[in-house]
Each structure stands twice: as C-alpha cells, then as structure tokens.
Amino acid sequence: MALVEAKLQVGYCSVCGHLSAEPVCDICRAPNRDSKTICIVADSRDVIALEKTREYRGKYHVLGGLISPIDGIGPEQLSIQQLVRRVSQQKVEEAILAISPSVEGETTTLYVGHLLKPFTRVTRIAFGLPMGGDLEYADEVTLARALEGRRDLE
C-alpha cells in the first residue's frame, strides 16, 4: 500500500527533472542555493550521491539517461532541449557535467557540452583514482585518464 502511494505521489520536478513529490523539487525551490550554477547528471540517483558530498550548493538538471546510439537512445529521448532552454533563458554562469566516464557518458558529455558552450562556461568533473585507493592497484585505463587529467600544484 505504501509503495503504491509513493508511486502515485512521486513524479518529476518540472524544472530539473529530479524525483519529487511536489511539482517543483526542494532543491529548485531553495532560495539559498546558487541558481547560476547547474550540475547536469544522468539520473536522480546521481543527485542524491552529489548531495551527500555537501560540497555543491548549486542546482541540478537530470537528463534521464545517457545517449547510447548502439541501443537506439538518441538525444531527443533525453531532456536536453529543456536544459538548453533553461541555460539560455536563465543567467547561468557555469554548467558542470557530472556524467560517468563510459563511452555513453562521454558521448552525452560532448554532445551536451557542444550545445551549451554558446551560452555559458561548461566544465566537467575530474576522473581518475578513487580516494584511499593505491596507485599500484589501479587499472591501466583509469591510470591513463588520471595522468591525462593532471593539474598544477597550487
């Protein structure tokens, strides 16, 4: 019964596409959050993971999946149009792409990044070695990406 009720009550936020019991979710309604920064994620679970960090105080946009041409999932099946409209109409100063570094994730990142660049600064989260992980146990692909994404010491 509770599950049925939850299913009936929970929908998608009309602004960001995150799961919400209200038409507009708590994050989009929060006045103390930075509306000039949007973090773009593939799934609502990614919002929850990022919220746990307590580092990010901006807003989100949930795409609802990843572009996967081989599976027949194209850009038109994701909420990319809404995102471009949102970024172009609001005064967004930075769009952060927080998407998994898989081939589908890379495709989505490059595609969305290309569309957003005329309107705002586009960044993506770093990837490489996990915290607490030993260098010697890292696989070759991850290590190569970590080397590629190296940055100057402050």
Added chain:
Amino acid sequence: MSRTYKAIGINLKATLLGEADRVLTILTKEHGLIRAVAMGARKQNSKMGGRSGLFVVNNLLIAQGKTLDKITQAETLESYPGLGRTLKKLTAGQYLAELVLNQALSEQPQEDLFYLLNEHLGRIERSHDTHVLAHLTHAIFQLLAIAGVAPQVHQCCLTQALLKPDVSDPHWQAGFSAIAGGAVTLEALEHMQAQDLLLSARVRSTGGEYRATLAPTAAIAAAPPHRSPSPNMTINAVELAVFQQLAHAELSQPSISSPVWLALERLLRQYAQYYFDRPIRSAALIDTCFAPELSESP
C-alpha cells in the same frame, strides 16, 4: 569444475547486470564474438572498471559458465583514449562497433576482423577531426569487404560493363543499387526502375498475391525501412572515383570535400542495412555530428 580459456578481445558493447556487474560483448581473435560477465566492474575500487570500457583491448582469462562466461582476469593491451576527445570520433567508433556486432561470428576465430577493426579505430583516433568521416567511410567499406559483401564498384552489377568515371564531366552519372550489389550504369538503373514500376503495378492489381514470387526489387514496398533502399540512387563521377579507391588498404584522398564522404557513407549505410537486415542505429548520431553546420565546429 569450470573450464577456463584465454582470449584477446576488444569490448564492443556493455550492458548493466544486477547491482555492480557488467555484461560485455567482446570480439576475440580466437573465439569470435563472446558475451561474458565482468563481476563488480561498476564498483569504485574494481580493477575491472576501466578494463570493461568500450574499445579497450584486453588479454582475458575467462571461465565458462552455464549461461554466461565470467571474466576472471584481464590485462589491458590497448585502449583508444583519443576516441573520446571529440564527438565525431566517438560516434564513428560506435558506428564501427555496431557494424562489427552485425557481422562477427561466434565460436570461430575472427582474427582478420579483429585486426581490421583495431587498425581503423586507431586511424580514426589519430586522424584530424575533418578527416574522421573519410576514415569512417573507408572503414565501413573495408569491413563489408572482409564480410564478403562489399559493393561492386568497378563494373556494372547487371551488365558487367566497366565503369570509368569521367571526373572532368560534371554531368557524368552512374546508378547505385544495394539490391543489384553496387554500382550500375544509368541505362541498367533505368531498366531496373521500369521493371520495379511494372512489378509494383502487378502487386497492386493482384492485391499483393505476387509478393512471394517477385524479383527482389519489387519486394521493396513490403520491406521494413532499413531494408528498402531507394532504387533510383545516382552517384556522380567524383563519388564513384572515390568509391573505387576504398578497396585499397590506405586512404588516398581523405581531404576530399565532406559532402562526397557524407554521400558515400549514406550509400554504404543503406547497403549494409540491406545486407545485414537490421538498422545501424548509431548512424542516427552520425547525421547530427556531420551535418554541415556542425562539421565546422571543433
């Protein structure tokens, strides 16, 4: 006791399984196309994480299972990080992966296909962004050739007349028909079209009863979209001349204008879809990436 075997393979497709696993479709040199589970590959600390990515070549140790094989060890031999730098390269790579998935066989060695795919992925990775479409078109032709279904472009498929494109004549044209098997002379194309019209009229007049006995061209109307190549396609002299060069191992004119490559890619796509009897879904993104307005972008 489970049996194990070794293989060198490139990951072509990955699907999620359960909480943290990934099912990989791998083209191996020794055993052709296999499906195997990479246990825990989606976990943050898994050593299989990076190794289970697409276009990564691994030396694998695989345990045979009842339904799915299981990867027990993997050592990366090659990956193509440059493919992920631009959308064009990434899309081209996925297109080739899908084409190989359509043509690769299971349970038999696919060494030539494996090396050919790796060679072309490497070329696309190293190529300048403006040459990606040329390298992709070349790779598609070569993959079709290794499958034994490359279109015939030096002789008319119907009359066997030699086709010599006159690049100095802007009005020179030839036909192209996937059903016929490649390039045809204009006269042969017109003859085919006339036959099509006649046969489709007979289909209509008999309420479709002739469908089973019709020549392949007349079955177009009844075929799904990816199996219904337009019967009246024409190609100009430059397109046919470039087409005739695609059988060579090295690409001689990658800097030729992109509309020519776009036209050839579309012809080959239709041709491949017809022969493999399934749509190439990655191609939809090719249209977006290589549309004239995007082709100027970095």
